[in-house]
Amino acid sequence: MQSITDFKQLFLSDTPMIDVRAPIEFIKGAFPSSINAPLMNDDEREAVGTCYKEHGSDAALELGHQLVFGDIKTQRLQQWKNFINEHPDGIFYCFRGGLRSHITQQWLNEVGIDRPYVEGGYKAMRTYLLEQLQQRASESRFLVLSGKTGSGKTEVINDWPHSIDLEGLANHRGSAFGKTFVPQPAQINFENAWSVAWLKRIHVSDSPVLIEDESRLIGRIVILPEYLEATKLASNILLETPYEERIARIRRDYFMYAFEHYQKSNPDTSYDLLDEFIREAVLRIKKRLGGDRFTLINSMLSSAIIALKSQNQWSEFDDIINILLSEYYDPIYEYQYQQKSEKTIFKGTHQEIIQWLATQ
Missing domain, CATH: 1.10.238 (Recoverin; domain 1)
Known part of the structure; x- marks a missing residue:
């Protein structure tokens, strides 16, 4: 059974992934380059799960084959085939890289498609990305871009390639007026996308990544507490913009x-x-x-x-x-800025900041 364990390369290369978990699992959290093409739908998964608890794994497996057979099996297999045809380098995963991954791989093998699954599945990849995010925060290898409301911090972030746009990832501008009319991602999806973005930045360069100063919430998205603590120690760049x-x-x-x-x-x-x-x-x-x-x-x-x-x-x-x-x-900003003013290493306009960053 072919499997993949190099999570870093998966995310650096944006490897297309089929998530064969049920839709209810996918909605709670997935990865930027994944699509949901489930082995079982929500009702089927619930029925098999109940059977497993009451009668054991063999009975649950038998029920799963009874529920997903004939036209239903053909339809789901066709979804996977279509994806692999469009993405020949595509792979797939389930929750733990267990039975659902093995069944998916077996069915694909039966129609002449040989593709690996992710060892450890969603759980292992999610753990890896969360650990990476926490490690990046603890290393404090980033610069905080601060500035008063309306200064244009996001414009600086977008103009500097070695940066991460947290508000863009959260689909929210970060204030009471910040709704963008695009649904915000699930909390887990935001964290996964943030971690992947950071992984890509440090792969290109080990210089500090520029990230906009944020409070605890961006809309309904919660910023990682470890990161917020790290911002108190990080070097600060102040964007100055006319009123x-x-x-x-x-x-x-x-x-x-x-x-x-x-x-x-x-x-x-x-x-x-x-x-x-x-x-x-x-x-x-x-x-x-x-x-x-x-x-x-x-x-x-x-x-x-x-x-x-x-x-x-x-x-x-x-x-x-x-x-x-x-x-x-x-007034709120002035109070908050006083807490970290001694960490400010540069002040300037949009263009001055970009020019200064280019010399570092």
């Missing part, structure tokens, strides 16, 4: 971005949806804003929506952003 430029970027990347999305998907209600989007975001930070500021911003928003609707005028949104920055986000 007016920050306001313009927030208006464009958050408010106008949301409005354009609503105009494409729900043109008749786009103004109402924008209003709802901003109010919900403001509500999430109501406690820290304070009641008076919360009430003021909601009142200003009503006026801003009217101006946008009647005059296509965005300037009143800038007034809202000004309050959010000057009275909420910037």
